[in-house]
Amino acid sequence: MVGNSVVCLSAKAPKEMGSNSAEKFYRIPEGKGPHSVGCTDLMTENAAEGSFLRLYYPSCNATDNEEAPWIPDKEYYQGLSDFLNMYRVVGERLFQYYVGSVTCPAKPNADFKPGEKYPLLVFSHGLGAFRTIYSAICIEMASQGFIVAAVEHRDESASATYYCKKKSVSETEEESTPNMEKEWIYYRKLKSGEEERCLRHKQVQQRAQECIKALNLILKINSGEEVMNVLNSDFDWNKLKDSVDTSRIAVMGHSFGGATVIESLSKEIRFRCGIALDAWMLPVGDDTYKNSVQQPLLFINSEKFQWADNILKMKKLSSNDSNKKMITIKGSVHQSFPDFTFVSGEIIGKFFKLKGEIDPNEAIDISNHASLAFLQKHLSLTKDFDKWDSLVDGIGPNVISGTNIDLSPSQALLSVCVSRKSWLCGWLKAALIFRAELSSCHKEELLSE
Incomplete structure (x- = not known):
């Protein structure tokens, strides 16, 4: 009885406090740099082969308080429900109830801030994620003077994504009917008996090409070509002309996106360095380990996610190279990098490993500061990010050099690969099931709203 009461209270609390979601209580942090931040979406071609990305950028100070929606379409709720093996009708309602009014602190289509050349950062999301849910990281980078292109991958590793295709309409309908419609692509689950590494390696190849395609697209806009x-x-894309410092380009990503960083570096020398956040190494191909990643690379790991085999693969890639670094954030979990860590309460967040023992804001600050220091060094930036150089060496509160994982041979043999759902939101599956198992009266009330 006590447990059921706690569940109902936690589920109803936001509504009883006058909100339809957690938005009033928990917020994605604003950028701490000197620039205001805008964001806009860019999609090219009416086919899945085109590019789709969210651009975060230094903006002119906006006069209104409008912020961009965090999850922009209900189909993303449906995709997350599919990814987590939830009924769509239940999952969509729960996501809408819990995070439906959450916004990210970036101004949609705000005027681009001209007057200087900005380094470019291409960002790759994790498995089951999409372009908008790493906004805390992307906004911080943009506030510090980066243009950030957050790619939405169409390799069927995102919970959901889409492209716009032309409708087939008759001439009489053509004038009154929009001639474009969204064609949705949802997460592809493993088939029975399918070997995961083969699928993920194929996907990471496409992901790397999509990162390179995003790079080419931004550079095309920078050169003045019409896109x-x-x-x-x-948004006025013409204002981006001559705004990118084409000699200062990097790639960054989380989990499956970390593997994408490594593959992108191996394929594209214009990426001068990379940052892999809690990388999942299974998708990385054998050829990539054969000295094909020459650029500097920073691994930023959480304390609770990694295992011996995964760390040994990172070390195999970075051995005997002083420009390849690894640090671990103490008290952090795999979900310390995506935005979900900021929009959940303390009890649910910690119970489902959405939050670690470390404060989420401190964890993301350590990650962002180490990233900025690393980028300053290897992109030759003239900023003051070198004040965080010690973090890159694993020196400072709540950070260690290397890993906390036991890499002894016996432990490496015993290490077991983490379940494929755990790196994005295994916690979320449990959380949604937890909420779905409310009393029948509460479920009826929630679904009838």
Whole structure:
């Protein structure tokens, strides 16, 4: 009886406090740098082979308080529900109830801030994620003077994504009917008996190509070439002309996105360095380990996610190279990097490993500061990010050099690969099941709202 009461209270608390979601209680942190931040979406071509990304950028100070929606379409709720093996009708309602009004602190389509050349950072999301849920990291980088292109991958590793295709309409309908519609692509589950490494390696190849394609797209805009955005947007892309410092380009990603960073570095020398956040190494191909990643690379790991075999693969890639670093954030978990860590309460967050023992804001600050210091060194930036150089060496509160994982031969043999759902939101599956198992009266009330 006590347990059921706690569940009902936690589920109803936001509504009883006058909110339809957690938005009033928990917020994605604002950027701490000197620049205001804007964001806009860019999609090219009416086919899955085009590019799709969210651009975060230094912006002129906006006069209104509008912020971008965090999860922009209900189909993303459906995709997350599929990914987590939830009924869509239940999952969609729960996501809408819990995070439906959450926004990210970036101004949609705000005017781009001209006057200087900005380094470019391409960001790759994790398995089951999509372009918007690492906004805390991307916004911080943009506030510090980076243009950030957060790619939404179409390799069927995102919970959901889409492209715009032309509708087939008759001539009489053509004038009154929009001629574009969204074609949704949802997460592809492993088939029975399918070997995961083969699928993930194929996907990471496509992901790397999508990162390179995003790089080419931004550089094309930078050179003044006209690019057709198939999405309706008020953003003036012409203002990006000559705004990118083409000699200062890096790639960054989390989990499956960390593997994508490594593959992208191996394929594209214009990426001068990379940052892999809690990388999942299974998708990385054998050829990549054969001295094909020459650029500097920073591994930033959580304390609770990694295992011996995964760490040994990182070390195999970075052995005897002083420009390849590894640090671990003490008290952190795999979900200390995506935004979900900021929009959940303390009890649910810790119970489902969405939050670690360390404060989420401190964890993301350590990660961001180490990243900025690393980028300053290897992109030759003239900033003051070198004040955080010690973090890159694993020196400071709540950070260690290398790993906390026991790498002894016996432990390496015993290490077991983490379940494929755990690196994005295994915690979320449990959380949604937890919420779905409310009393029948509460479920009826929630679904009838």
